[in-house]
Amino acid sequence: MSINTMKPKKKKMATEDLIFTIFNTTIMVLFTIVTLYPILNTLAISFNEGSDAVRGGIHLLPRVFSLKSYKTVIKTEGIITGAKITVLRTVIGTLSSLIANALLSFILSRKRFLFKSGLSLFWIITMYANGGLIPTMVLFRSLNLIGTFWVYVIPGMVSAFNVMVMRTYMAGIPDSLEESAQLEGAGYMTVFLKIISPLCKPVYATIALFVAVYHWNSWFDAMLYNRTNTKYTTLQYELQKLLASVTAQGQGGGGGAASQTDATVATVIPITIRSAATILTMAPIIALYPFLQRYFVTGLTIGGVKE
Amino acid sequence: MSLSESTSRRRKKRANGVEFTAKEFKRQWILIAIAAVYVIYGIIFYYLPLAGWIMAFQNYKYKTGITGSKFVGLAKFQFLFSDAKFLQVIRNTFCMGALNLIFSTVMAIVFAILLNEIKNIWGKKIVQTISYLPHFLSWIVVCGLVHDALSSTGIINELLVKFGIIDSPFQFFASKPWFWPLVVLTNLWKETGWNAIIYLAAITSIDPALYESASIDGAGRFQKMWYVTLPSIRPTIMILLLMNIGNVLNAGFELQYILGNGVIQSVSRTIDIYVLDWAINGRNMDFSLGTAAGIFKTLVALILIVAGNTIAKKTGDERLF
Structure with a gap:
């Protein structure tokens, strides 16, 4: 009897499973399309001829192929300076930030350090309370940081969140390694450079990548602190100016908060040029992403949220 | 989370038997010296701006x-709360947060x-990898893409x-x-895959x-999801909600700044944009008003975090501190 009743139930489960699998696969495929389409579409438009692209209707492939937009973009002065400064700030900013965060994490993860809890608390507070935009601006002005390159590097060098992630990782390294090195006469700096740091490569890589992406994508600090000083503009800020010309004009308004403050571009930049600039700006991230993405995920699972 | 951790560490230190002796000071002088540099740095870049609240x-x-400006008491706050634009x-x-x-x-x-x-490991991996790609694109790029898709x-x-x-x-x-x-929707496009990583790890x-x-x-598939999966990841959900609840008022700057425009500014402008306007908008610059608005935002964020934490404590869920 039990066999008889089991059979139809199993069959019902199997069809239910099949329906669910089809439904789920469809959702996942749709999700992937929605994620990738805007990027691929912009890529196609960027390779299309300018006046033809205005007609619209370009999807995944350019209709009239042309490299002219890219040629125009890489000749634009702001873009060239922006690219140089962005590369520079990404390299210098990432290196200095990595060293600064690692050293603080090292100190905070030493079990014998006398001011451990005090120093931890000092930095944890910075995660919750911050002075805000205007006091920070006033401070930077009195430190003469405004209008310089260093305003990108120095203020954000130490981040309490990154320090907490690194500290957790370092605290997991057995003390015996440190102790035996110290017995052989190694000082704290030798322990940091020769014992701890080599073991921390994965977490260093993760933090370095996060900081690098942050620097690559920054634009707001460029707008706030180097708006009048085009020498230190960044790539993303230049892109923002290109795109803002459309937001302001396209909607026929006098410009909102965004365009009121920096609507210096009077003419609408063609969509192909904007697309080419967008693609160039995200190209390094997309190109490196497949190789580096696993580091990003390990970073999340190492410290942050698990703790 | 972090605060309770630091107190437990303090107890551990006593158990470790490390005393504040001259010998110990001498032994770890280099740690103390470097720590002092970090304290000076922290005071300048994190604590001095707080003093700017004045x-x-x-x-x-x-x-x-700051040293030579006249004190006006709470006049700036009074102005803020009578400003219809600020309430807006x-x-x-x-609401957006x-x-x-x-x-x-x-x-x-x-x-x-x-x-x-998804049972197919490769399919799962590919979908997931693609899903968090947008997290690494800047808001400028994302808004450009959204703008083109909706033009x-x-x-x-x-x-x-x-x-x-x-x-x-x-x-x-x-x-x-x-x-x-x-x-x-733009936020969902950019962050869903990324936010899912933690839940997926929990699952x-x-x-x-x-x-x-x-x-x-x-139990069928859906019953298992409802009665096993969801209750099992409840602590993760709670802790993430708690961490993010303080950010509700922070959740509004870049996106609104880039996508907003004159026609719709009554719904697009956020506190941060309001502050920014007082900070850099030429003729109407008023640092005092901007600072007051910033203080309001920070205090509300703190209240939200503490309130969320208290609720979590009462319901017996995970909490931050």
Whole structure:
């Protein structure tokens, strides 16, 4: 009897499973399309001829192929300076930030350090309370940081969140390694450079990548602190100016908060040029992403949220 | 989370038997010296701006600076709360922040659960890798992509016209009722995959025996999701909600700044944009008002964190501190 009743139930489960699998696969495929389409579409438009692209209707492939937009973009002065400064700030900013965060994490993860809890608390507070935009601006002005390159590097060098992630990782390294090195006469700096740091490569890589992406994508600090000083503009800020010309004009308004403050571009930049600039700006991230993405995920699972 | 941890560490230190002796000081002088550098750095870049809050109680003038400006008590705050524009930006910030929090949490959980149900390992890996790619694109790029997709020649309008839902392209960015949904959707596009990573990690660590015994009891796929998966990841959900609740008022700057425009500014402007206006908008610069608005935001964020934490404590869930 039990066999008889089991059979139809199993069959019902199997069809239910099949329906669910089809439904789920469809959702996942749709999700992937929605994620990738805007990027691929912009890529196609960027390779299309300018006046033809205005007609619209370009999807995944350019209709009239042309490299002219890219040629125009890489000749634009702001873009060239922006690219140089962005590369520079990404390299210098990432290196200095990595060293600064690692050293603080090292100190905070030493079990014998006398001011451990005090120093931890000092930095944890910075995660919750911050002075805000205007006091920070006033401070930077009195430190003469405004209008310089260093305003990108120095203020954000130490981040309490990154320090907490690194500290957790370092605290997991057995003390015996440190102790035996110290017995052989190694000082704290030798322990940091020769014992701890080599073991921390994965977490260093993760933090370095996060900081690098942050620097690559920054634009707001460029707008706030180097708006009048085009020498230190960044790539993303230049892109923002290109795109803002459309937001302001396209909607026929006098410009909102965004365009009121920096609507210096009077003419609408063609969509192909904007697309080419967008693609160039995200190209390094997309190109490196497949190789580096696993580091990003390990970073999340190492410290942050698990703790 | 972090605070309770530091107190437990303190106890551990005593147990370690490290005393404040001259010998110990000498032994770790280099740690103390470097720590001192970090304290100086922290005071300058994190604590001095807090001291700048004093500007909110002054009539700050650039020429006279903080030391020479006249104190006006709470006059700036009084002005703020009688400014209809300020009340409007509070509403905008709060509503967009709350909508973002709710939708991004729900979507991330749903996506993580569905992704977990995919049996093909390669398919799962590919979908997941693609899903968090947008997290690494800047808001400038993302807003550019969204703008193109929703423009009059963009794919959305093309599809809507093709299927006869509308006759002519719809101007999404000139529509007030559409702005908040656009912000939520853009945020979902950028962050769903990324937010799902943590939930997916939590789901993967659920004991398979729980699912097996549920199957034996006759639970179907959806019953297992509802009675096993969701309760198992409840602590993760709670802690993430708590961490993000303080950010509700922070959830509104870049996106609104880039996508907003004059026509719809009554729904697009947020507290941060309001502050920014007082900070850099030429003629109407008023650092004192901007600082006061910033203080309001920080205090509300703190209240939200503490309130969320208290609620979590009462319901017996995970908490931050």
